[in-house]
Amino acid sequence: MKTGSVLLTNAVGLHARPSVKLTQLAKSFSGVVEFALTPHGPWIDAKSPVKVMRVKAAKGETLHVRTDGADEDAALAAVLDLVRRQFDEG
Amino acid sequence: MSNVGIVIVSHSPKIAEGAADMVRQMVGDSVPLAFAGGNEAGGLGTSVAAIMAAIERAWSEAGVAILVDLGGAESNSEMAVELMPEEKRGRITVCNAPLVEGAVIAATESSGGSSLADVKRTAEELGA
Numbered sequence: 001m002k003t004g005s006v007l008l009t010n011a012v013g014l015h016a017r018p019s020v021k022l023t024q025l026a027k028s029f030s031g032v033v034e035f036a037l038t039p040h041g042p043w044i045d046a047k048s049p050v051k052v053m054r055v056k057a058a059k060g061e062t063l064h065v066r067t068d069g070a071d072e073d074a075a076l077a078a079v080l081d082l083v084r085r086q087f088d089e090g
Numbered sequence: 091m092s093n094v095g096i097v098i099v100s101h102s103p104k105i106a107e108g109a110a111d112m113v114r115q116m117v118g119d120s121v122p123l124a125f126a127g128g129n130e131a132g133g134l135g136t137s138v139a140a141i142m143a144a145i146e147r148a149w150s151e152a153g154v155a156i157l158v159d160l161g162g163a164e165s166n167s168e169m170a171v172e173l174m175p176e177e178k179r180g181r182i183t184v185c186n187a188p189l190v191e192g193a194v195i196a197a198t199e200s201s202g203g204s205s206l207a208d209v210k211r212t213a214e215e216l217g218a
Contacts, residue, residue: 016194017116023198024198024201027203027204028202048215049198
């Protein structure tokens with residue numbers, strides 16, 4: 001299992017469009033991809049568009065990410081990178 | 091394309107088209123997508139023939155998930171499914187989910203390569 005964290009800096013936070021991008025990215029990995037707004041959970045399945053959208057994380061919150069499985073390193077790096085790139089929305 | 095297709099059925103042509111625009115912009119082009127809105131006369135309503143045509147446009151070997159708005163959209167969609175060729179019928183399903191949110195969520199699930207059953211279940215999670 002790998003863990004990391006990243007600050008949500010895009011204006012709208014984890015709203016609909018960023019949620020869709022996060023879900024699509026998470027689904028491209030075979031292993032478990034989860035995130036939470038605290039280091040202790042509750043952990044949300046990043047592959048579930050409904051669950052991701054319900055979190056409604058706002059700008060300024062920290063996303064704690066954990067990945068597990070054969071591609072856990074790549075999955076963690078990719079998710080952290082997506083958030084740092086502000087979901088490519090500027 | 092092997093991802094599950096999404097069909098949007100609304101009484102209003104504008105709602106159907108607008109919901110499809112949202113799916114395209116938010117989810118992208120990796121999911122077959124079609125919509126049917128309005129009756130044969132171009133007014134508010136739904137048309138079985140138009141729904142069948144939309145199913146054909148969004149057809150995927152993985153199947154097609156249909157999102158509907160109000161009563162007649164659901165019954166006409168079910169009728170359209172019944173009238174489809176038998177070999178396709180079993181791979182078409184009407185989702186019990188809100189139209190706009192359901193279409194975006196179903197397309198998101200489909201874009202990850204999920205099965206028709208998973209696409210339907212995820213869209214229906216919205217009401218849970």
